[in-house]
Amino acid sequence: MLAPDICNFKLKHTHNTFSKCVLNGDQLDDIMAKHSFNHCVCAVFPDTLNLPADLNECFSSDTEYYKVSNLPVSEFVDNVFIEAFVKRGNIQGELTALSIDTLLDIDDCAAVTPKGFLVLSLNNDTFLKLGVDKGPSVALIRQKAANKIQLHINLKNTCFKPGRKNYDRIQNQLKKMNHLSMNFVFSWEPDSANVCPSSIAAYFHKRGYLVEECYLSKASRVDYNVKIPPKGADPEELFEWFGLHALGAREHPDPVHHEFLSTYPGMDMDNVGQVVYVQWTGLFTTRKLEKLLNKLRKYITDRQSIPFIGLHVQGFDDAPVSWDNKANRYLTYSDNSYSYILFPTGNVNIMKTFV
Numbered sequence: 001m002l003a004p005d006i007c008n009f010k011l012k013h014t015h016n017t018f019s020k021c022v023l024n025g026d027q028l029d030d031i032m033a034k035h036s037f038n039h040c041v042c043a044v045f046p047d048t049l050n051l052p053a054d055l056n057e058c059f060s061s062d063t064e065y066y067k068v069s070n071l072p073v074s075e076f077v078d079n080v081f082i083e084a085f086v087k088r089g090n091i092q093g094e095l096t097a098l099s100i101d102t103l104l105d106i107d108d109c110a111a112v113t114p115k116g117f118l119v120l121s122l123n124n125d126t127f128l129k130l131g132v133d134k135g136p137s138v139a140l141i142r143q144k145a146a147n148k149i150q151l152h153i154n155l156k157n158t159c160f161k162p163g164r165k166n167y168d169r170i171q172n173q174l175k176k177m178n179h180l181s182m183n184f185v186f187s188w189e190p191d192s193a194n195v196c197p198s199s200i201a202a203y204f205h206k207r208g209y210l211v212e213e214c215y216l217s218k219a220s221r222v223d224y225n226v227k228i229p230p231k232g233a234d235p236e237e238l239f240e241w242f243g244l245h246a247l248g249a250r251e252h253p254d255p256v257h258h259e260f261l262s263t264y265p266g267m268d269m270d271n272v273g274q275v276v277y278v279q280w281t282g283l284f285t286t287r288k289l290e291k292l293l294n295k296l297r298k299y300i301t302d303r304q305s306i307p308f309i310g311l312h313v314q315g316f317d318d319a320p321v322s323w324d325n326k327a328n329r330y331l332t333y334s335d336n337s338y339s340y341i342l343f344p345t346g347n348v349n350i351m352k353t354f355v
Contacts, residue, residue: 014335015354022346028350073118073182097186119150136157150320185283
């Protein structure tokens with residue numbers, strides 16, 4: 001077998017953008033609102049030994065989400081479901097749902113965004129069998145490089161209801177697609193305290209589907225004798241240090257790893273002693289992340305002696321949409337994320353990553 005001409009393979013670039021803003025402005029919240037499907041959250045606290053309880057346990061309650069197995073996509077266009085969990089009459093809320101155990105580059109995938117859009121990322125054969133084209137409630141996006149088509153169905157559109165041709169055709173065609181059943185993770189966050197978020201799990205359970213309750217996983221560590229970038233360091237250096245520390249990289253190779261051929265020299269750094277690192281993994285909605293951000297705002301405002309706080313949010317690799325609910329351009333890998341460096345002065349460095 002001849003080896004492929006790998007020299008002709010085009011490199012897929014990751015793009016990083018850097019910016020700055022103020023701590024209590026709207027820009028940080030706006031960035032969070034534009035990134036709906038988040039899988040991992042990391043935070044780093046230099047010159048810190050113990051975190052206050054409200055930060056250490058910020059995801060310990062009211063953060064459960066659910067997994068439903070072998071759910072047909074047609075369930076999301078059922079009018080009873082839409083009225084209960086997407087429109088909800090006078091009770092507003094946000095639904096976040098994402099297919100899992102699917103690979104975006106080769107499988108059919110689906111998601112429901114907090115804005116009320118059902119997103120179907122379909123292989124060309126599936127799209128042709130479905131027989132649905134763009135319409136009043138449907139936008140169509142062709143991804144020629146991946147040979148896939150995305151359908152964005154606006155579940156909140158006033159004309160998307162039983163009796164309308166557009167709705168009836170989509171519902172009937174999806175019901176015929178028996179293989180369009182997937183495992184989903186989802187979270188529903190009603191605005192009213194009188195409505196239980198678990199009611200969506202009860203809804204699917206009553207319809208005969210296997211529903212499991214899921215919890216965020218947490219890992220943390222405290223590192224000692226750590227050096228951090230000095231005051232006035234470039235944003236690129238700060239984010240680079242953050243990434244290295246998250247990976248557990250050491251400033252100097254230890255005896256066990258002395259065989260490394262090269263090392264990263266880094267920059268002149270200040271010794272701050274201990275550093276707390278915390279990582280959570282699971283399904284994070286934008287509302288959950290906004291609550292964490294507000295806790296970090298309060299903490300850094302009250303503790304002016306801390307050099308900075310780092311926050312990193314990583315999206316799901318195989319989510320069909322990424323930034324601003326636009327098609328995720330995933331061919332070989334997906335690296336859609338954002339990071340903040342918060343300073344007690346009220347300034348913030350921002351890095352956004354996308355492919």
